Amino acid sequence: MYQWDFGSLWSYRWLFLNGLWVTVGFTVAIVVLGLLIGLVGALAKLSPFAPLRWLALAYIEVFRCTPVLVQLVWFYYALPILSGIEISAVTASILALSLYGGSFYAEIIRGGIVSIDPGQPEAAAALGMTPFQSMRRIILPQALKRMIPPLMNQSIIQFKNTSLVSVLAVPDLLYQGQIAAHDSYRPLEVYSAVAIAYFVLLFPLTIIVRQGEKKLSTSD
Amino acid sequence: MDTAPKIETPKIEVTALRKQFGELVVLKDINLKVAAGSVVALIGPSGSGKSTLLRCINLLVTPDGGRVRVGEDSFAFGAGSKPPGTRELARFRTNTGMVFQHFNLFPHMTALGNVMEAPITVRGKPKAQAREQALALLAKVGLADKVDEYPSRLSGGQKQRVAIARALAMEPEVMLFDEATSALDPELVGEVLGVMQKLAAEGMTMVIVTHEIAFAREVADRVIFMRDGVVVEEGPARQVIDAPREPATQAFLGHFHRGGAAQAPAEKAL
Numbered sequence: 095m096y097q098w099d100f101g102s103l104w105s106y107r108w109l110f111l112n113g114l115w116v117t118v119g120f121t122v123a124i125v126v127l128g129l130l131i132g133l134v135g136a137l138a139k140l141s142p143f144a145p146l147r148w149l150a151l152a153y154i155e156v157f158r159c160t161p162v163l164v165q166l167v168w169f170y171y172a173l174p175i176l177s178g179i180e181i182s183a184v185t186a187s188i189l190a191l192s193l194y195g196g197s198f199y200a201e202i203i204r205g206g207i208v209s210i211d212p213g214q215p216e217a218a219a220a221l222g223m224t225p226f227q228s229m230r231r232i233i234l235p236q237a238l239k240r241m242i243p244p245l246m247n248q249s250i251i252q253f254k255n256t257s258l259v260s261v262l263a264v265p266d267l268l269y270q271g272q273i274a275a276h277d278s279y280r281p282l283e284v285y286s287a288v289a290i291a292y293f294v295l296l297f298p299l300t301i302i303v304r305q306g307e308k309k310l311s312t313s314d
Numbered sequence: 315m316d317t318a319p320k321i322e323t324p325k326i327e328v329t330a331l332r333k334q335f336g337e338l339v340v341l342k343d344i345n346l347k348v349a350a351g352s353v354v355a356l357i358g359p360s361g362s363g364k365s366t367l368l369r370c371i372n373l374l375v376t377p378d379g380g381r382v383r384v385g386e387d388s389f390a391f392g393a394g395s396k397p398p399g400t401r402e403l404a405r406f407r408t409n410t411g412m413v414f415q416h417f418n419l420f421p422h423m424t425a426l427g428n429v430m431e432a433p434i435t436v437r438g439k440p441k442a443q444a445r446e447q448a449l450a451l452l453a454k455v456g457l458a459d460k461v462d463e464y465p466s467r468l469s470g471g472q473k474q475r476v477a478i479a480r481a482l483a484m485e486p487e488v489m490l491f492d493e494a495t496s497a498l499d500p501e502l503v504g505e506v507l508g509v510m511q512k513l514a515a516e517g518m519t520m521v522i523v524t525h526e527i528a529f530a531r532e533v534a535d536r537v538i539f540m541r542d543g544v545v546v547e548e549g550p551a552r553q554v555i556d557a558p559r560e561p562a563t564q565a566f567l568g569h570f571h572r573g574g575a576a577q578a579p580a581e582k583a584l
Binding site for chain 2: 221
């Protein structure tokens with residue numbers, strides 16, 4: 095029977111906190127960047143200008159249909175050689191994860207926009223609104239409400255994906271955990287603690303999302 | 315300040331209008347004049363092109379050829395003419411109010427918000443002023459007690475009256491009604507027709523696509539019967555409905571002589 099000793103991890107608390115901070119910071123960065131990329135991708139895919147649509151389609155499909163771990167490694171090892179530009183592990187990680195998330199966000203945002211009844215933009219146009227006014231005042235406010243639950247879900251996935259940056263030696267929660275595990279010879283405690291930390295942060299978020307979904311289904 | 319001939323100029327003028335969707339020709343050489351302050355009813359079987367014609371008047375559908383003029387604004391379509399830009403179109407449409415079969419109210423805004431939206435966003439009207447106007451319009455359509463309700467809490471008839479108030483808020487010269495009562499439960503039709511009748515009595519220029527033949531006979535000055543993208547028959551409302559000349563019009567109206575139009579034969583007998 096294994097003798098658990100979580101007390102021995104106390105001396106690594108600053109290491110864990112440091113890692114947690116990096117993980118949260120990474121999540122914020124890739125969610126914000128991913129949403130921006132996603133919005134641009136969605137609008138490009140809905141554009142009346144065909145080459146823009148093809149470009150958006152190519153981007154979305156390439157990033158949705160390759161594993162994110164492969165993208166990370168590729169951005170870190172292959173991109174600098176191809177482009178001749180040296181990039182740090184942090185930059186490569188942010189780039190890869192934002193673009194990966196952006197491809198999913200783009201589809202969610204596009205889906206939200208096209209789910210709005212065509213009678214809505216028609217009514218807005220009949221009142222004399224320009225397409226921009228109609229998008230801003232009529233379509234996006236309604237679409238956003240529908241998009242929020244899937245966007246939150248995707249962001250939770252993004253949060254978990256940040257653990258992959260440890261393979262590029264970015265000092266996130268998992269990477270710091272690996273260091274603590276090697277140092278303390280207590281891998282079971284360390285990795286359990288890391289798992290619990292992710293869970294404690296994410297579980298309340300999923301409850302918020304679920305409540306948001308419930309609220310949405312009753313208000314519509 | 316205008317001279318005499320100007321007064322006779324129709325408010326709406328559609329000339330040689332053509333529209334096709336792919337291979338399907340929906341409108342063939344349509345000509346239409348609507349005098350200021352008059353009501354024209356477009357009737358005909360579904361697929362006859364009447365709704366498309368209505369949507370060509372405010373350019374929600376872009377014609378393939380011909381001219382459309384409403385008030386002072388005129389656009390030509392077809393070979394050699396440059397299609398209007400989005401800003402020009404938006405400005406043009408502020409002068410034509412439209413009421414849709416399925417209301418198309420903005421569900422994320424209250425009744426009041428729906429009516430205030432376009433004057434604020436499009437015209438840049440101050441909020442307080444838009445609110446005052448919207449309250450007056452909602453009172454006019456009999457919904458003073460529903461101003462803070464969201465559309466999901468209104469009946470079909472109430473929704474359509476909000477939609478009419480919303481269109482009127484832009485102070486258009488012309489109102490277009492696209493089967494405004496077709497999606498309503500029978501007992502709610504009357505309240506919407508009542509508002510439309512009131513508007514007509516106030517001298518609003520109106521084009522209505524409708525299946526309410528009795529209403530068209532009562533309220534419209536002229537009736538246009540369309541089939542397969544052409545105007546089959548046109549004339550004073552009572553003449554076209556009570557004594558249609560064309561066999562196609564007779565056949566179409568034959569489906570209706572039961573309910574509302576029952577008084578028609580009696581009057582003919584006089």
